[in-house]
Amino acid sequence: MAVVDTGPRNIVLDDLTTHNIKQLAKINTAVFPIHYTEKFYKDGLESSIHFQKLAYFNDIVVGGICVRLEDSSSLEVGKSQQTIKQDDVQKAPLKRIYIMTLGVLTPYRRYGIGRKLLEWVVDLAKNTVGCNGIFLHVQTNNFPAKEFYETQGFTTRGEIHKNYYTRIEPADAYLLGYDIEPLTKEEKDQRDKEIRRQQQEVIEAEKLKNAQEKAKDCSDQPCCASKPPTKRGKGRRKR
Numbered sequence: 001m002a003v004v005d006t007g008p009r010n011i012v013l014d015d016l017t018t019h020n021i022k023q024l025a026k027i028n029t030a031v032f033p034i035h036y037t038e039k040f041y042k043d044g045l046e047s048s049i050h051f052q053k054l055a056y057f058n059d060i061v062v063g064g065i066c067v068r069l070e071d072s073s074s075l076e077v078g079k080s081q082q083t084i085k086q087d088d089v090q091k092a093p094l095k096r097i098y099i100m101t102l103g104v105l106t107p108y109r110r111y112g113i114g115r116k117l118l119e120w121v122v123d124l125a126k127n128t129v130g131c132n133g134i135f136l137h138v139q140t141n142n143f144p145a146k147e148f149y150e151t152q153g154f155t156t157r158g159e160i161h162k163n164y165y166t167r168i169e170p171a172d173a174y175l176l177g178y179d180i181e182p183l184t185k186e187e188k189d190q191r192d193k194e195i196r197r198q199q200q201e202v203i204e205a206e207k208l209k210n211a212q213e214k215a216k217d218c219s220d221q222p223c224c225a226s227k228p229p230t231k232r233g234k235g236r237r238k239r
């Protein structure tokens, strides 16, 4: 594996937009044996049940993730995208997150980028009302990916899924999963309220600090500390 550099490693995640969508497509083309159409990415951006992130290593896009919500009561995990109706998924009392793609360019692997992308998904799952797990398929020969997910707490679910893939070999896949304690609507409201309260506290503290600094600047300037009366003013009072 090529060594990227030995300098500082700044790993940042950012949103996918219409402007950088092609970068994710290029990464996935380089990383996965499956070709995803431009429609796949565009549909994802416009959908309320799809979520994506790009990973930057020192300002260069080197990885990305695409996930979607599914109805947990549907037995077919990771079923074809066309058959999923957004409204049905949104209304489902229990939902799961399905990882469609998570990939990092080869020279940038083992720098913690995959872990960071996965932490983002876990956070997303924990903050989504009714989300009870995260799932994905890996090809049975993809040992590095299986090991990666296992080190992050994922476990194999059920038997090997025979002929899961239609156009690549081997066609068989493992289903891996990570359980999440579902968040209730009340807990989510409470959490959001607490976040807003903390944000307000930060704003107030910032305002106070600015006001104190302004007052200090002012008192450092003798000219505005006590303004002497003007001659005109004095004259008028005498009269």
Ligand SMILES: CC(C)(COP(=O)(O)OP(=O)(O)OC[C@H]1O[C@@H](n2cnc3c(N)ncnc32)[C@H](O)[C@@H]1OP(=O)(O)O)[C@@H](O)C(=O)NCCC(=O)NCCS
Pocket: 031, 032, 099, 100, 101, 102, 103, 104, 105, 108, 109, 110, 111, 112, 113, 114, 115, 116, 136, 137, 138, 142, 143, 144, 145, 147, 148, 149, 151
């Ligand atoms: C799987 C993949 C996303 C991992 O990304 P990454 O950025 O290299 O992973 P990280 O550096 O965050 O690794 C976190 C931990 O996972 C484990 N791990 C990652 N890659 C591993 C490998 N090739 N072999 C064994 N363990 C591995 C290690 O414990 C690692 O921690 P360490 O480096 O401190 O030992 C990357 O290898 C990849 O893009 N593979 C091709 C695409 C793919 O198969 N995706 C999965 C299916 S969606």
